[in-house]
Amino acid sequence: MSGTVPFVRAVPVPGYHLRVVTATELPVESRVAPASLAKTAAAAAAALVFWFLPLGLSPLVQHALAISLFMVVAWITHAIDHALAGFIGCYLFWALNVADFPLAFAGFADSTPWFLMGAVFFGVMATKSGLARRLAYLVMRAVGPRYARLLFGLILADFLLTFLVPSGIARVVIMAAVALGLMEAFGVGRTSNIARGMFIILTYTATIFDKMIIAGAASIVARGAIERVGGVEVLWSRWFLAYLPCDLITIFVAWRLTLYFYPPEKPALPGGESVLKEAVRALGPWSALEKRAAFLMATAILLWMTDFIHHISAPMIGLGIGLVATLPTIGILDTDDVKRVNYLPIFFVASAVSMGQVLVATKALDVLTDALFAWMAPFVTNVYSSTLVLYWSAFAYHIPLGDETSMLATSVPVLMTFAKAHRLDPLALGMVWTFGAGAKIFVYQSAPMVVGYSYGCFTARDMLKIGACLTVVESLIMIVIVPFYWPLIGI
Numbered sequence: 392m393s394g395t396v397p398f399v400r401a402v403p404v405p406g407y408h409l410r411v412v413t414a415t416e417l418p419v420e421s422r423v424a425p426a427s428l429a430k431t432a433a434a435a436a437a438a439l440v441f442w443f444l445p446l447g448l449s450p451l452v453q454h455a456l457a458i459s460l461f462m463v464v465a466w467i468t469h470a471i472d473h474a475l476a477g478f479i480g481c482y483l484f485w486a487l488n489v490a491d492f493p494l495a496f497a498g499f500a501d502s503t504p505w506f507l508m509g510a511v512f513f514g515v516m517a518t519k520s521g522l523a524r525r526l527a528y529l530v531m532r533a534v535g536p537r538y539a540r541l542l543f544g545l546i547l548a549d550f551l552l553t554f555l556v557p558s559g560i561a562r563v564v565i566m567a568a569v570a571l572g573l574m575e576a577f578g579v580g581r582t583s584n585i586a587r588g589m590f591i592i593l594t595y596t597a598t599i600f601d602k603m604i605i606a607g608a609a610s611i612v613a614r615g616a617i618e619r620v621g622g623v624e625v626l627w628s629r630w631f632l633a634y635l636p637c638d639l640i641t642i643f644v645a646w647r648l649t650l651y652f653y654p655p656e657k658p659a660l661p662g663g664e665s666v667l668k669e670a671v672r673a674l675g676p677w678s679a680l681e682k683r684a685a686f687l688m689a690t691a692i693l694l695w696m697t698d699f700i701h702h703i704s705a706p707m708i709g710l711g712i713g714l715v716a717t718l719p720t721i722g723i724l725d726t727d728d729v730k731r732v733n734y735l736p737i738f739f740v741a742s743a744v745s746m747g748q749v750l751v752a753t754k755a756l757d758v759l760t761d762a763l764f765a766w767m768a769p770f771v772t773n774v775y776s777s778t779l780v781l782y783w784s785a786f787a788y789h790i791p792l793g794d795e796t797s798m799l800a801t802s803v804p805v806l807m808t809f810a811k812a813h814r815l816d817p818l819a820l821g822m823v824w825t826f827g828a829g830a831k832i833f834v835y836q837s838a839p840m841v842v843g844y845s846y847g848c849f850t851a852r853d854m855l856k857i858g859a860c861l862t863v864v865e866s867l868i869m870i871v872i873v874p875f876y877w878p879l880i881g882i
Contacts, residue, residue: 430470434461448758451489455755458483459746459801466797473797474735477742490749498744503615504737506706507608510557511732512713513688516723517555518565520684525674526551527569532667536660538585541573543646545589549596550642555688557606559597559839566593567846576666577657586848588653591857592645594843595831598795599641599865602829603634605705608796612740613803613825614705616747620756620807621817627695627705632880633822637868644864648857684723687712743800756808763802764809771815774874778823782866785827795828795837819882823869830865832858 438461446453458480465476484495498504517523527548534544545566552562570589579585601607605614605627614625660666691712695705716723750756767784771777789798806824810817832855834840840854 427468427470430468431465434464434468434470434476437461437464451753452755452758454487454489455484455749455753456758458487458489459750459755462742462746463797463801472735472739474739474742477739477746481742481745484745484749490752494745494749494752496741496745497748498741498746499738501615501619501741501744501748502704502706503611503619503744504741505710506611506615507740508734508737509706509709509711509713510606510611511737512716512724513691513709514556514558514561515728515732516684516688516713516716517552518561519728520680520723521674521678522681522684522688523552523556523561523565524568525671525677525681526555527565528667528671528674531569531573532664532671536663536667538577538655538658538660539646539650541660542588542592542649543642545570545593546596546642546646549593550600550638553600553604553606554692557601557611559601559607559837560842562597563594563839563843566597567843571846572670573660576660576662578661579656581846581848583656584653585655585657587853588649588655590843590846590848591653591853592649594840594849595854595857595861596641596645597839597843598831598837599829599861600638602826603631603638603641605630608736608740609799609828610825612743612796613799613821613828615744616800616803617807617817617821619744620747620751620804621810621821622807623816623818624702625705625818625821626698628697628699629880629882630822631696633872633877633882634826636872636876637826637865640868641861641865645861648860652856680723683721684716687716687721687723740796740800743797747800747804750804751808756804759805760808760812763805767809768813771813775870777815777820778869778873779866781820781823782827782830782869785824786830786862789828789831789836790833799825799828816882819873819877822882823873826865826869830858830862832862 438457441460442454442457444453448456461483462476462480465471465479466473470476481495481498484490485492489495493500530544530548530551531541534540534547548569549562549566552565556562556565567590570586570593573589574581574583574586577583577585602610605611605625610630614630617623618625691708694701694703694708698705698708715721717725717729747756750759767780770780785802788802789795803821803824806820807817809815810820831837831840834844834851834854843849844851844854
């Protein structure tokens with residue numbers, strides 16, 4: 392997704408080193424993708440044709456759908472930056488009298504985009520302080536020098552970093568730096584099984600862990616839509632507990648699959664445990680910045696995990712802790728850090744939420760529900776068939792749309808309307824659908840995958856092989872935990 396990288400960009404350079412530069416260090420032409428006139432014109436033409444088609448709908452509904460069509464086509468084709476396409480759509484809702492200004496831009500007053508802003512601040516804190524890299528190396532040292540254990544450590548560190556760095560791209564960048572260092576220590580090249588195994592799995596898991604934890608734009612958008620349109624409370628702690636068995640099984644299965652497909656050329660790290668100890672020693676003692684960042688993040692995680700007690704919303708906690716980090720007396724983030732943040736992904740989420748609000752208010756969402764999900768009703772008869780249909784439908788629906796955030800932003804509100812119309816549990820349906828969007832088999836389906844692919848250590852065929860296996864495994868896990876485990880925690 393254009394604009395997805397909130398604060399860093401990975402720049403692989405020769406010699407197995409990784410330099411992380413801020414967005415403001417990049418030349419303008421590399422930060423701003425050139426707009427495609429043909430794609431923009433196609434999106435506008437599709438919307439214009441739909442505007443005048445004799446569909447028998449009320450003008451308000453048809454016009455709302457036409458503008459939404461422009462936004463969705465622009466997002467799918469990457470005609471222009473996602474945030475700019477969203478801004479244009481919000482403006483058209485207002486300028487063409489489809490909605491008044493407060494409704495057309497309602498998403499900017501919703502908690503969802505500001506939850507994402509807090510998550511972005513978390514990522515900046517973890518990377519600037521060095522806490523994220525220290526955690527990764529500590530896990531590596533704990534698991535030992537054998538390759539099988541180091542691979543397990545990479546996957547485990549990727550999972551743990553999801554709490555601290557709620558950006559899949561940023562986690563790929565951080566873990567890639569660790570993997571490149573391990574490749575150099577092993578003395579292997581980028582086409583070796585060791586390199587392929589490490590990079591394929593750290594890239595893939597970075598895209599699915601943030602669906603099992605409310606972290607990153609996609610799950611944050613889904614959570615907001617489930618609460619707003621589904622009318623149910625979505626607790627961070629309940630979401631985490633619901634997918635905890637899936638997390639544990641996924642970590643183990645991903646590890647074993649990678650070892651099976653990519654057996655290492657060398658079973659252990661040359662130099663043994665001393666290499667890992669030296670890597671941790673090179674980080675030096677814990678700095679005051681790391682300690683303050685760790686304290687704030689631990690506070691946020693504790694509050695999120697106990698939200699079933701105090702019911703303080705997850706966005707309020709996330710944004711609040713993120714803003715505390717910017718206070719002069721705390722000193723973790725300064726004005727320059729805040730200026731370097733790319734706010735376009737936040738604005739994209741706000742515009743996507745605004746579109747959903749307009750579709751709900753104009754009753755256009757009811758039309759979409761009938762068109763997109765009416766076929767599903769005969770199959771949603773019991774918990775087993777419902778889980779399979781939802782999971783695989785989300786997986787298939789994601790393939791042509793590409794970007795998971797825009798896919799969830801446009802489909803979850805429709806799904807919630809379907810759930811209420813058929814007296815189904817909006818929370819359960821929304822969680823399964825969101826999880827299904829995390830299953831991927833093609834590199835283009837996720838920005839973190841594109842970043843991981845750019846290091847040149849695995850091929851599209853590798854992604855298809857690992858992705859297909861894990862997609863099937865995840866569906867089997869859901870068939871077990873949804874009917875038997877979720878009712879125990881109140882879902």
